[in-house]
Structure formats: C-alpha cells, structure tokens
Amino acid sequence: MTYQHERLSANAHDRSGAHRADDAWLAERWADERSRVLVVSGTRIKPVDGVISWVSPAEAPDGLRVLLGEQDGRAWFAVVVDADVARADQGEWAPLRGLLPFLADDALAGAPLVFHALGLAEWLWVTRFCPRCGEPLQPRSSGHELACVNGHVQFPRTDPAVIMVVTSGEPGSADERCLLGRQAVWPEGRYSTLAGFCEPGETLEDAVRREVQEESGVVVGEVEYFGNQPWPLPASLMLGFIGRAVTTDITVDDHELEDARWFTRAEMKELAEAGTLLLPRGVSISRSLVEHWYGGELPGSW
Template sequence: MEISEGLLGPLLLARSTIDRSAVLRQDTAWLERAWAEDRTRVVLVRKGETLVRRHEGGSDLVLLPPGQAPAGQRYLLGVDATNIAYFAVHAELPEISGAEVAGLRQAGALLGDRDAGLLVYAVALEAWHGTHEFCPQCGSRTEITAGGHVRTCPQDGSQHFPRVDPAVIMAVYDDDDRILLARGPQWPEGRMSVLAGFVEPGESLEQAVIREVLEEVGVTVKAPRYLGSQPWPFPRSLMLGFFARAATTELTRDPEEIAEARWFTRAELLAALESGDLRLPPPVSIARRLIETWYGDTLSGDW
C-alpha cells in the first residue's frame, strides 16, 4: 500500500502556534502580571465546549481580555510570538452576540492553527481538573498550582500532573488492498470506523496494535507502521495512528466490542458512502485521516 503524501498535512487537532512556556508556570508574579494585561486573551471552557464565531471559511474562538472573563479556575496555555499570553478559564459560558457554543467535534476542523491548539489544550486541562480534585494518597482536596498544570496536596505535599491515556488506532489492510472497518455495539447501523484500543501497562505501541486487532476481530496483523498522533481529550486520550497489514483475513468478532466488521475495496467503500449505507468518522478525527490516506483522496459521508 502506498501512502498518499498529499494527505499527510497536520492532523486537525494536532495544530498549534503557541509556546506552552512551561518555565513561566512556576512564576506566580509573572502569572499575575500577565493576567493584569489588557492584551492577554482568555478562552472560556465549560464541559468541553467554548464560544466560537463562524465566518465564511471557518470559525474563530471568542477570546476575551481578562477583565471581561468570568471568575473560574484559570490555566496558563502559553505565549505567542508577540508575547501575548493566553489563559483558559473554566466557567459558565456567557451569552455574547454573534457567538455560539461548540465543542472540538463541531469546531475543531473549522478553527485555525492557533485556535485549534488553544481549544484542545483548554479542553484537556478542564477534563483533568474535573476528575482530580482530591489527593489519591490521602483524600485531601488538592490545590491548583503551576498555572493549572499541577494539583498539589496541602496535607502530604504530593504533586499530581495531568493524565494522558495512550491509545492506538489502526487502519488494517490486506494483500488485496482492502481496508477493515468495524462498528461498535453502541453505534447505529452504517456508522463505521477503523479499530482502536488503549495501550496496556508494560506494552509497546506495536504490541498494542497487534493485540487489539486480534482481540476485536480475530485478525493477525504484522509490521505496524506509524502515521502520526493527535490529542483526543474525550476525556484524556492521545491517539497514535498506525497502518497494519493483515496476515489473516477471516473475521471473528468479539461481540462485546464489535457489532459488525467488514472488508472494503475502494470501489465498495465509495459506493457505500454514495448510497448512504456507510458514514465515516468526522474530518477532525485521526480515524478519518487513516481511512482517507488509505483511499488516496478526501471522502464525504460524516457521522
């Protein structure tokens, strides 16, 4: 299988123009000065959503000066090339004329590089803070430190850092250059994607690819090849994309994981999309990139 170079641009949720400025997170004086500056900009985030303004050709985040941002947990996102600081604030989203509420799935593909990077970062931090309020060692309520990148226990002094769960996602193809797509039991008929699964402790990424495919559909794969990675903060995954060639093609589904699995030629895939019998993951996903890279062109037919 030849990978189409024209489809290997940046993954839509792996774009950013902001320096994360980790050294500044411990500088409380700088953080306060940055928050007091009128040119500092704030992205609001609530349950994975924010405010955006649509325009012809895309969308922009609604970025507020600190003085207009509602009170809430504050996280430093970084500094741009002109030394403008960006923060996220976890707060209720106010009504703003011309703005609408959207999440990454709706707006991620429409945002520019800067805004896509800011939003995926803000959503990931919000999700982590929402589930790590208490110390896992003693149960005390933790405090937000380091510009929102550490939670510190005031009782035992332990520090806790944002969690990222690595998951492999793989386009499996066979010697006849067919691609394997599958549907989870919770998905409606017609909605299909490539296989994916979490990396287990003590396991390499390549081992996870081989294990997950065998467990889910009974297919043995070989020679996993890495495509790229993309944050997927729903709530805290990092998706690591692979291609893998099938050494066997007979499908034996795990019914708890897979409701339907099928091999597609390019002609069969296109026909199913055109008839409406098949819908693919949204363009913002790495799953869509894997499928389109195998196909050799962009496709329509979103979930």
C-alpha cells in the same frame, strides 16, 4: 497529501512552562488587554454563533486561571469556573466532542489551545483527591499541578491509545482491502478504524495486534507507525498505525463491536458516495488513516 488530522495540531503555541509559577509575569500578562481568555464551565465551552469565543481578561469571570502559553505576540489563558454556570445558563455549552465540527477552522487561536484548555479542565474535574493519602488537592503552577497538604503532587496524565487501519492483499492492487468496524450504538452505516488503549508493559505495536485480534479475530503481523493526534476526550493521545493482516477471517467480540468487514477501494467509494457508508469525521486521525489507504479524499462523514 496533507492529512486532515494534522490541522488539529498545526500552529502549536509556546506553552511557557517556565512562567507557570511566575506571579509577576502572570500578573503582567493578565493586565495586558491583548491577552485572550477561554471561559470553561466544568469541562464545557459556550460557542458564540458557532465560533469558539475568546474574551479579554477584563471580560473574564472569576475562576481558576490556567496559563495556556503564548502565540502571535500575546498570552492565552483559560478560566475554569464551576460547572453550575453552564447548568444555569440557557445557552448551549458544549463539550469538546461537540466542538469538533468547527474546531479546525478556528482562525483566531487554533485547535491546540482549545485542546490544551479542555484537556486540563477534564483532568482538574476528575482529580479532586490525592490518590496516595486521600486529602483534597489544590491547584498550583497555573493549573498544571495539583498538591495536597502532605506534599504529594499530581500532574496531568495522557493515556496512549492505538488506532489502526488494517489491510489485506497486495498493496495498491484492486483486490487490496481494509478492515473497518462498527459499534452497536452507532447509526446505521457508520464504520471506523479499530482502536484501543495500550496496557501496562505493552509496546504500541503489540497493542495494535492485541486490540485487532480481540475485537475482530484478525491476526496482524507487520505494524507501521503513521502519525498521532491529541485527543483529550477526556485524556488520550491517539497513535495511528497501519497493520498488515496475517489472517482475514472475522469473528467480532460482540462486546465492543457489532460488526466488522473488509472493504475494497471500489466498494468504499461506491458506498460512501451512496451515503450508506459513513466514515469518520474529517479532522480525526481515523479519517486520515482511511484516506491514506484509499489514496485520496472520500465523500461524506459522520
């Protein structure tokens, strides 16, 4: 079975790291009419007729040029312009979360290029001053480095986050259950896998156990790696796991979760078909984890 989250990392591009500071190479590729550019205003993109639009370098506005890499015999760039462009425009400029419904079907360039562009744009947006001396930072290396006048260099950061489906009962049996939770701000019926950030000095497996116990009170023993997914919202790498519960009593923390409950496969199917259980969107690794446990596709999504 091909899982939905894998669509967002398929067809990865060559990031061409060796050329990020090669001015002659960059100028040659920018002059090539086959090259394509994604215009980003602050951290937002303006879809055209529901499709992510890439333009030629000649059509791109002035701004910070970010080299994304090469794919399909051409170079791909992003141009990051001031966020005021989006604010002043009457059109609909969307953040990455708003693009997810059709990102996986973007046949022109694919999701990895968009994730790369918006991940860097988010980092550039929030990283303005040197954390060591407080001086302003200036971009270099095609937007992949920031440096201050004192020579301190900053690089993009990715925060590891664990996301897990927790199971209880005999694997594969009709009585086996999986644990899902919901936040208070979500619409009625929306449930998802539990997730959280890895803390300093912590293994990923221990992060799974800690997050599940903190949020639901359930103790997890065995933890098995499932897969991963880039998730620049704003700067995460989601690392998926399957955890086996040692205890099953639920006590939600009332801080991150409003509710958590166990679902059998039969319950999940019945509620999803009725529309009273809303599961994560199809392209997310959360959906993949749930359907991996369930053993097939499920109806409905957020």
